[in-house]
Amino acid sequence: MARNLSTASVRSRLSAVVRRLSAAVAARVSVDPRALAAFRIGLGALLIADLLLRSRSLTAFYTDYGVLPRRAFFSDYSTSYSLHALSGEPWAIASLFAVAGGVALALLVGYRTRLATVVSWLLLFSLHARNPMVLNSGDGLLRMLLFWSAFLPLGARWSVDAVRRADRGADAAADAAPTADPVGGPASGDGGGPASGDGGGPSTPGPSEPAVASVATMAILVQILVMYLTNAVHKYRSDLWMGGEAVAYVMRADQFTYHLGNHLAEFSGLLRAFTLLWVALLFASPLLLLLTGTPRAVLASLFAGMHLGMAVSIRVGLFPVIVVVGLIPFFQTPVWDALDRAVAGLNRSTRLARWRARLESLARAVRSLAASLPRPTASRRLDGLRSEGLAAGIARGRARFSAVVPTVFLVLILLSSAGSVGYAEVPDPAADALDAVDMQQSWQMFAPDPIHTTRWYVASGTLEDGTERDVFRDSTVDFDRPARAETTYRTARWRKYLKKVSAADNENHRSYLANYLCTDWNRTHETDVETVTIYRLYERIHPYNGTVEAANEFELIEYDCSGEFVQDA
Incomplete structure (x- = not known):
């Protein structure tokens, strides 16, 4: 008997320990639904901003007229798959950017949230695969956050999905009620019920909903x-x-x-x-x-x-x-x-309150319009799928x-x-x-x-008339350290790209870059360029006394614009 009591006591203590550990872990990994909503809004805004920033170099980085045409992409990244590589035309890539932007907007407002999250991840994955040479750590982190988000209830709060769920709940309650007060009942959409958008429904912040x-x-x-x-x-x-x-x-x-x-x-x-x-x-x-x-x-x-x-x-x-x-x-x-x-303590007469009232009025108008549209009858549905x-x-x-x-x-x-x-x-x-x-x-x-070195690049091009121009910056050729090196890069992605191009294992990409500079110059200027020589220059300054510790230049490639697509560096 004592032995049985002892075994039961041990089991009870172990169960208690497990429960305490589980509670401790849950307390540390739980995320408030409002945090998930704010996180979703941030993700959607980031995706839109990322697309807008990338669009500045859409042709240069993602088309057959840029630094990685599809023949180079399929040769160097044969194991990679990208929807953005199905076409090399700018209009096709721009269309995919527009689709991705629309899906990102759906994610931001929380419409079909899980679907929008998955599609956003797939499109971002495809975009990143199309040109790995322009990626940085932020791209990898954004892709990871989207991946995990596909398994999170991002649309539970502050979303169109939450409003739709509240409407369905209000409709179900109205259908179940034997009568509805035409003045102040829930069916009026103007009281304190979920349909009003101002009560305790899923679309309204509140401490009652448990953390996830x-x-x-x-x-x-x-x-x-x-x-x-x-x-x-x-x-x-x-x-x-x-x-x-x-x-x-x-x-x-x-x-x-x-x-x-x-x-x-x-x-x-x-x-x-x-x-x-x-x-x-x-x-x-x-x-x-x-x-x-x-x-x-x-x-x-x-x-x-x-x-x-x-x-x-x-x-x-x-x-x-x-x-x-x-x-x-x-x-x-x-x-x-x-x-x-x-937020609750804000004066209702403030501008914020007025904007909130307008948004709520607009939301009620949209819901009324949606309710007036014809819906499929139950006889048209597959009853088996509703079992x-x-x-x-x-x-x-x-x-x-x-x-x-x-x-x-x-x-x-x-x-x-x-x-x-x-x-x-x-x-x-x-x-x-x-x-x-x-x-x-x-x-x-x-x-x-x-x-810890200042780096800049010079692309010295010899034109048909014998003159020399920097065909990357469309300026005179100048090897001196610029007053501000960051002004020599078109964008931060160009800086990242050029850094990767100068790496020892990316010699082919030097030819791709030089070929792009040749074709882009000849397409936009009257006098063609015949050869392009790309240099990387750097200077390291001591951080405390401002003296130059090292300086040098390195020739990346001398490229014949009328020669083979890939040339020896």
Whole structure:
């Protein structure tokens, strides 16, 4: 008897421990539905902004008239598949950009949210595959965030989907009621029910709806943590980062700096402090997952503030903003409850209140219009597909899929990140799975050593009349260090592209670039160019005394515009 009691007691204690651990994990991986809604809006806005920025070089980067025509793409990336490679015409790529923008807008407003998320990921995956030479870490992170988002209820709040669910609930309640008060009942759409858009329905913020805790919420949080920790390990192996000199060197490499960054190079003590603070934050990043509530929000805000500082100091595309959006799920329910109270306390006569009233009126008008449209009758529906058994089976299958797939890929990205810093070896099947969806983890942003030289490029073209022009900048040929190196690049993506072109394993791309410069010049100028010679020049300045430590130039390729498509570098 005592033995039985002892066994029961052990089981009870183990169960209690498991329950406490489960509760502790759930508290740390839970994400408030309002955070998911804000995250969805941020993702949609980022996708639209990304498309607009890329469209400035649409022809140059994604068509047969650019730096990677399809014959080069199919030759160099034979294992890659891209919808954007089905045609090399600018109008076709522009059409795909427009479709992606429309789907991103649907994601932003929360219309058919899950479908919009999946399609956005597929289109982004295809776009990235079309020209890997212009990608940066921000692109990889945005793609990862979209992947995990496909398994999250992003449309539960502040979305068209939430309004539609509220309407269906109101219609069902009205149909079930024996009578409806024509003046103040729920059917009037002007009372306090869900249909009004101003009550307690899913479209209205409120603390009552529980936070979401799942494998997918864990994955979206761990993804940010993996990025920080992997980068921290890379930086730990750098004397410049651990010695506090890295940011000072970056600020001297003025192909990156702009706005505030143009004025920070002289404040070496401040930059040293920023370097050490950033390294400390990276190593403290596990606290983003270990802390909860307000302490977590404070730490996440500190990370977000550092990234916003990057956004106004160094030209690295959308990367800082993408990370800030990725940090939104770390803000838990107490933060959103406080925001709700602040919004509720606003004076109703303010401009914000007037705009809210207009939006609610517009939403009611749209719902009324939708309700007036003819709907298919029940006799036209496939009754078998509406059966409860089939619906339950589909729901169970969807739940299992939404749990198994994120679990598998969460394990894979942890393996990949450990492998990228030499702490594990990724098995070949796992590496193949990660490659198939482009989810390999590296995160070497400015690490191990940051870019600490100012780089610029000169494309000296000899024209038919014997004169020389820089055919990249359409200017006179000048090898001197420019006053601001960042002005010599058309966009941040061009800077990234040129850096990759100059790498030793990308010699073919030097021919692709030179061929593009030849054809683009001859298409837009009266005097053709006959040969193009591309140079990379650099200069390294000591961050503290301003003296030149090193300077050199390197010829990447001399290209005959009338010769073979690919020529020896």
